[in-house]
Amino acid sequence: MAELSPTAGESNYSQDIQVDEKLVPKKGLSLCSTRYGIALIIHVCNFIAAAQSTVINITMVAMVNTTDHQFQFNGSTEQLPGGPNNAPDSLPAEAPTYDWSPQIQGIIFASAAYGMTLTMALSGYLAGRVGTKRVVGVSLFASSLLIIFSPLAAELGLISLIATRMVQGLVQGSIFGGQNALWERWGPPHERSRLCTIALSGMLLGTFTITLVGGLISQTLGWPFAFYIFGGIGCVYCPFWFILIYDDPVSHPWINVTEKEYIISSLAQQIHNGLLSALPFIIAWVIGILGGYLADFLLTKNVRLVTVRKIATFLGNFPSSALLVALPYLPPSYITTMTFLTLSCGLSPLCQSGIYINALDLAPRYSSFLMGTTRGLANIAALLAPTVSGFLLNQDSEFGWRNVFLLLFAINLSGLIFYLICGDAVVQDWAKGRKLTRL
Structure with a gap:
């Protein structure tokens, strides 16, 4: 986590790069x-x-x-x-x-x-x-x-x-x-x-x-x-x-x-920093549960289901992305860096009450297949993120993290805007069962 600091973190990473270049093994070994x-x-x-x-x-x-x-x-x-x-x-x-x-x-899916x-x-x-x-x-x-x-x-x-x-x-x-x-x-x-x-x-x-x-x-x-x-x-x-x-x-x-x-x-x-690395996940666990209660509370107040889904998605997407993109432009501070990173990770689970379970609203009959498929597609991010981040950091060791955060913000914002415009929570016609008549 300490490597993500906009100043000291980038400096440490640059030092690591310089040290490693002297220690890179011969080609063919890796x-x-x-x-x-x-x-x-x-x-x-x-x-x-x-x-x-x-x-x-x-x-x-x-x-x-x-x-x-x-x-x-x-x-x-x-x-x-x-x-x-x-x-x-x-x-x-x-x-x-x-x-x-x-x-x-939905309860069975969410229980894990x-x-x-x-x-x-x-x-x-x-x-x-x-x-x-x-x-x-x-x-x-x-x-x-x-x-x-x-x-x-x-x-x-x-x-x-x-x-x-x-x-x-x-x-x-x-x-x-x-x-x-x-x-x-x-x-x-x-x-x-x-x-x-x-x-x-x-x-x-x-x-x-x-x-x-x-x-x-x-x-x-x-x-x-x-x-x-x-x-x-x-x-x-x-x-x-x-x-x-x-x-x-x-x-x-x-x-x-x-x-x-x-x-x-x-x-x-x-630097070994296991406790601080684990902190964002425990914050995310708490906020994720509270987000579920908040969504159900809004529904009891007759807020439209699609509105609840979009509010939860916005709160879980935009603030977490904005906190990251703001980091490189703030005065260097270890406490500020850790706070922003923790909040960014912690707010993301609010999407669990939004777009994550939207498939249950759109197609209850096919929600299990849709959630499995979309989860598989979402894992592409886990596959590409380390490679893209490493490329950007190697290209520009001084402003590498800023470029990573800007790219992340752009991707999240474009997806959020698309969902806010096109998102729905009404069962789709293709997902409705057909009424059969007996002769």
Whole structure:
């Protein structure tokens, strides 16, 4: 976090660049190095975690008795034929379906989000203390077990499923938050963007994969098998994680001596600031929950639903972007920098009550698929941000962060303006069920 300071932070980064240029290893070493192997292992870990996090968004279509809800919404009591539970005939007979309304589905989706935000802060601090290997490894194994038992939890009842999802959010937040501490010891500043991009891109691939095959698995084998397969993959992968991952180059038994010295030397002047790095996430957790209560309060005051969604999106998008873009133009102050960065990160979850759940308003029947797809597309930002930021910083070490913040502000503002103009909260015609008449 200290590297983001508009003055001292940029100076530190510039000093790191100058030091690293003297320590860059010979060409051809990096791509075959241990640190890139570590990035690839984390890539697979993120692939599994993202697939497990998104699987219920895809299988919800098969889990829910959608035919019953679509006619309730359209004010008709007619039902489609298709078995005792009105389940679609194309689904396997052994796959149960549940009578969950769109509101209940929204609660199920959101149940994992609160715990995830909380543990992303705590796990980052804990990983810096006891090591990323233990925090992420144990969390991935726990997440895999919870995914496997999710169909049983759904069968036991709605409360059981929501409780399982909440615990799953806690452990999955530890996966995504805990891994960042690893790059404090493995990522030379000159290569940190590339290494993080390789690692984070696993989330995009995982979301893409479960979106692509989740529906096929649900249709051919039954929706529980989507949970069993990706939970089983996680359980099988965990032993490899514990064998291959080490918290720092010093403790790694197979690393090349030259590479070890290069990494240690390049990180000699880095600042460790785990508590302050975790602070924005705990602020975000609190504000995210309060934002949900605020949105529901406005609805009780007869504020239009679309207006509530746009207010929440604006409050979560514009102030956080404006705080970042203002940083380089303020007098240098450590307290001001940390305050602005913390508030910028903390205000973002207000969008959870806005555009994040807007799919439930527009198309309740297809909201699970839409939320899974849009979440996958959103992960492109995690893939591109480190690369673009590293490029801008290398191009201009003095004003690099200012350019990064300006680009971020421009992207966020353009998206916000488009949503404020075109956003809606009315069920779309293509998402409404068709009324069938019997002969």
